Amino acid sequence: MHDRIMFVQLKTGYNTDAGPSWIAKVRFSKSWSTVYFHGRTLRRVTGTAYANHNANFYDVDSGEAYWISGPKRDRTDARYGHGVPTVDEDARVAYDKFLDGAPLPGRERG
Template identity: 65%
Template sequence: MPERIMYVQLKTGYDADRGPAWIARLRFSKSWRTACFRDHVLRRVAGTAHANRDSNFYDVESGDEYWVSGPKRDRTDGRYGSQQPMVDDDAREDYAAFLRGAALPGREQG
């Protein structure tokens, strides 16, 4: 499974960008429609089912909604707020290098 370091924010139960957020290593299926985040299996929202919500993935077991995107070097990852994400230990070194200008693992070609 391809791995990527991503910004992940829990949307269920929180207004706008007030949910907890992480910089974490996710594993994606070949189709990129399913992601494994810690002990959660997230599935990409299809079509317009969640068009009025700020989520693009949901937990297949709990139904909780998440926003998943690539991290930004300027650390403005939240869509509407400036809350800083927690950085998972297994992503810390690569994320710090990214903030200094290096490419993220798996994204060396863009």
Template identity: 60%
Template sequence: MADRVMFVQLKTDNDTDKGPAWISNVRFSKSWQTAYWHGRTLRRGRGMSDANFYDVETAEEYWLSGPHRDGADTRYSGIRPEIDDDVRQAYEAFLRGAPLPGREQG
């Protein structure tokens, strides 16, 4: 499995890009079709209007993507993500120009 520092945003029951967001460590399955985050199992979905994963237990929809160095992770709002303590140091180094762990080659 691959661990990645990711931007995660809840899309269900929120206006476009207004849901809570996090910078978190996400573990992906070998096929990258399943993500494990904050005790949730998220599966890659198709046909969702503004999300790319859904929670297999609650059906809540999420957007997962690599974080942007400029902090502009949402498309239509200025929501700032909560940064999980276990990734704070790596994320802050990323904002200063360092690669994220596991992405040293790009």
């Protein structure tokens, strides 16, 4: 399993990039095809099933669509919008250091 600080946004039920978003510590499976986030199991989208949501992961239990990507230093994390993500407490210190120029944990080499 691989822990990473990521940008996560709920897409289902919201207009483009209007859903709630987080900077959070997530856990990826060994194959990187499954993400564990806030007690949810999110699986990587394959095919076109979630294309109209602009999603790259979906919740295996609820079917909700999510966008997950690495955070950006300029804070333009949402794909098309300007929403401000909630920073989870367990990610705050590493994220603040990242904004100041440090690499994220697990990404020291890029």
